[in-house]
Amino acid sequence: MNDLEHVRLKKMHQLKAAGEEPFPRRVSRSHYTSEAIEAFLAASEGEVVEVSVAGRLRSIRKMGKITFAHIEDAKGRLQLFFRANDVGTDQLKLFNETFDLGDFILAQGGMFKTRSGEITLRVAGFKMLAKAIAPLPAAKEEIIDGERVVHAAFANPEARYRQRYADLAVNPQVREIFRSRARIIRALREFLDQRDFIEVETPILQPIYGGAAARPFVTHHNQLHQDLYLRISFELYLKRLLVGGFERVYEIGRDFRNEGVSFKHNPEFTQLEFYMAYADYRGIMDIAEQLVAYTAEKAAGSKVIQYQGHTIDLSPPWRRLELRSAINEYAKIDIADYATADSLRKAMIAQGNEPSQSSTRGKLIDSLISNYVEPSCIQPTFLYDYPRDISPLAKSKPDDLNTVERFEGFIGGMEICNAFTELNDPFDQEQRFKEMARDYTPEDEERHPTDEDYLRAMRYGMPPNGGFGLGVDRLVMLLCDCKTIREVILFPHLRSKED
RNA sequence: GGGCCGUUAGCUCAAUUGGCAGAGCAGGUGCCUUUUAAGCACUUGGUUACGGGUUCGAUUCCUGUACGGCCCA
Numbered sequence: 410m411n412d413l414e415h416v417r418l419k420k421m422h423q424l425k426a427a428g429e430e431p432f433p434r435r436v437s438r439s440h441y442t443s444e445a446i447e448a449f450l451a452a453s454e455g456e457v458v459e460v461s462v463a464g465r466l467r468s469i470r471k472m473g474k475i476t477f478a479h480i481e482d483a484k485g486r487l488q489l490f491f492r493a494n495d496v497g498t499d500q501l502k503l504f505n506e507t508f509d510l511g512d513f514i515l516a517q518g519g520m521f522k523t524r525s526g527e528i529t530l531r532v533a534g535f536k537m538l539a540k541a542i543a544p545l546p547a548a549k550e551e552i553i554d555g556e557r558v559v560h561a562a563f564a565n566p567e568a569r570y571r572q573r574y575a576d577l578a579v580n581p582q583v584r585e586i587f588r589s590r591a592r593i594i595r596a597l598r599e600f601l602d603q604r605d606f607i608e609v610e611t612p613i614l615q616p617i618y619g620g621a622a623a624r625p626f627v628t629h630h631n632q633l634h635q636d637l638y639l640r641i642s643f644e645l646y647l648k649r650l651l652v653g654g655f656e657r658v659y660e661i662g663r664d665f666r667n668e669g670v671s672f673k674h675n676p677e678f679t680q681l682e683f684y685m686a687y688a689d690y691r692g693i694m695d696i697a698e699q700l701v702a703y704t705a706e707k708a709a710g711s712k713v714i715q716y717q718g719h720t721i722d723l724s725p726p727w728r729r730l731e732l733r734s735a736i737n738e739y740a741k742i743d744i745a746d747y748a749t750a751d752s753l754r755k756a757m758i759a760q761g762n763e764p765s766q767s768s769t770r771g772k773l774i775d776s777l778i779s780n781y782v783e784p785s786c787i788q789p790t791f792l793y794d795y796p797r798d799i800s801p802l803a804k805s806k807p808d809d810l811n812t813v814e815r816f817e818g819f820i821g822g823m824e825i826c827n828a829f830t831e832l833n834d835p836f837d838q839e840q841r842f843k844e845m846a847r848d849y850t851p852e853d854e855e856r857h858p859t860d861e862d863y864l865r866a867m868r869y870g871m872p873p874n875g876g877f878g879l880g881v882d883r884l885v886m887l888l889c890d891c892k893t894i895r896e897v898i899l900f901p902h903l904r905s906k907e908d
Numbered sequence: 909g910g911g912c913c914g915u916u917a918g919c920u921c922a923a924u925u926g927g928c929a930g931a932g933c934a935g936g937u938g939c940c941u942u943u944u945a946a947g948c949a950c951u952u953g954g955u956u957a958c959g960g961g962u963u964c965g966a967u968u969c970c971u972g973u974a975c976g977g978c979c980c981a
Binding site for chain 1: 918942943953981
């Protein structure tokens, strides 16, 4: 405990000695701060508006026998005016000596307007609601031409993420990101609910992982003596539900991938997946662009957004590019000319790339997308028709068995979504699992293990359907103009560190 | 995994060639009855992330570790 905390602890004891409880149980608040101001504005001349408000002390200005302060609650800020004539000399002294920035307090009295024009609460009575022992990272603010200017704001990224509670407490714009995030998720649900989708919950602990190319986290059930995986996607469970007779299902939840951390990757992240019977990837494309545009409109107020200096128009229809021509355009390689991994690798090396020696053709193509195409897709773009070997759950094109009916959506240079005409042929699916076993080394954890139960489900009959996955965190990044995923996840993953 | 950069008071940041580690805010003691980054005076606060090394002397130079940031894979 540092000196500042010792001082506050002493004040807490001083409060107790004066008969005040530093952490009382019950609070009687009548108004949010914003409501108190509205009530004052709505009142007629001379009418006294009595309120009691609760919040955290964010500024204190002591001026002898009067003190000004601001409290902040969920709806805004309100200035408090303490005057010896109103609260009594002893009470003012108690406030000045034992109340600090960061304390939660209740204040009651009548509303009025100060000489400088600020609508303010003339405090008649007040009490401590929760004493803050640790000082919040102090920042001072001023309003210049209506703009809030913060001085010495709490800005150290590591400290902000490790102590997100302090970050949220002192940085209102951070709280606003998470309000937007909630609006975005609400809009996604609304859109799907309006179209007869039902929301479901499927297992997070899975005996066999699948549905994406990713390394899983492994855990263990002690009593069952069984290893379990934290899901890397919801796909295989949601499609089992189509077998069960639900035609439109979706889930919003957490996926876990045991991979690197970057500005757009967190080990746990939020995913939306939906599956729709009797739709193919073309139909899903139409819905995907509508879903994102609807969400932007609902949560950000417009289909046109600003992202990292770019103006991005999310209005449908989005640009649609065949994957082959996109790679040809941005990487200057026509993948149709290179039917094998080896020939494609040589072509990539000839252009100065350093592709991995063990990669399949599909993985090489994937790296061309990431390196050349993705960064160029600032305006919303669908790339469609992907290589078979990196898409083991997608149905192939009728005229080209090595290409599947799959698309990915890119916005702001980031992959946002992924979808395909889902494979519903149990024999073809079994073949795909075998191909994975053949083409991927056993150590390659991106290899899908064969899921026999999933194959059994498919043998009962799965309606033709289209499926869709959306990175919710990345959508929030776009709509909130955040450069890193850590800004949109409340408690992003950081290495452990002893304080 | 690799490269570069960073870590100094509660917060935001300084510190000349290697020579007593500073400021603003916050905190403390006073003055102050309409302030709002209130003001004025005085003032407390540091194992310079951690461990080695070079040196008469290290925040500064070298090295290792931890954590973070940016870029690359």
